[in-house]
Amino acid sequence: MLTERKHCIWCDTPLKGRIDKKFCNDDCRGRYHNQRNSDDYHAMTAVNHVLSRNRRILASLLDPDAAAFTVHRELLLFRGFQFNYFTGAAPAPDDQVVYRCYEFSYRHLSADELELRRSGAPSTG
Numbered sequence: 001m002l003t004e005r006k007h008c009i010w011c012d013t014p015l016k017g018r019i020d021k022k023f024c025n026d027d028c029r030g031r032y033h034n035q036r037n038s039d040d041y042h043a044m045t046a047v048n049h050v051l052s053r054n055r056r057i058l059a060s061l062l063d064p065d066a067a068a069f070t071v072h073r074e075l076l077l078f079r080g081f082q083f084n085y086f087t088g089a090a091p092a093p094d095d096q097v098v099y100r101c102y103e104f105s106y107r108h109l110s111a112d113e114l115e116l117r118r119s120g121a122p123s124t125g
């Protein structure tokens with residue numbers, strides 16, 4: 001039944017008027033959306049922070065002149081690298097997965113070692 005509703009989403013004041021009304025006034029609507037945008041912002045900021053730290057860690061390890069670099073997984077973990085955050089992943093020809101973190105990429109060579117590369121801009125195709 002569409003007549004169920006009945007309280008402002010923000011302040012819980014009983015609503016009158018249109019059946020699809022969600023807020024008692026524009027002020028409540030504004031506060032509700034501001035809160036929601038703020039929650040979105042904080043969620044995104046937390047993820048961006050992790051990705052940014054991961055990138056910084058990779059950048060600090062890779063010699064600017066080296067095409068590829070082998071690094072121990074433990075070292076990345078010790079520095080705070082979080083493997084469950086990356087900006088992309090793609091299968092490599094050898095059936096492995098190449099993970100991207102911005103302009104860097106890495107793949108597992110073994111359980112303990114990774115190969116780290118600077119990869120340039122990601123393909124948009």
Ligand SMILES: [Zn+2]
Binds near residue numbers: 008010011012024025
């Ligand atoms: Zn209200």
